[in-house]
Amino acid sequence: MREISIEELAAGINRKKAELGYSGTDYVARNSGKYRTESKRALLRSLTELAAKKGRPPKFKANY
Template sequence: MREITIEELAARISRKRAELGLSDTGDVQPNSGRRRTESKRALLRNIARAAAERGEEPTFKANY
């Protein structure tokens, strides 16, 4: 097995991400929420409501 440095690994990952057309953020597909339980949907609604009351956006996009 050939050892590589963390810098070499980071460079390989960067090249592969560029080949795939991925950016540094937002390249993870969001969960559709189709199979989410009602309790989880309520939790996500409450998080969004609390953030809105503070005048903020929730820290993540949630489908519910």
């Protein structure tokens, strides 16, 4: 097995994201959320509402 540094791993991940058309951390996964359970949808909504109450955007974008 070949060992790689965390920097090499990060570079590889960034290359793959670029190949897929993602940039930085500002992207939404291709998952549409179509098959997400209602409990997961409720959790995502509550996290979004909590962030809004604190006056900041959620740390992630989610399809629900």
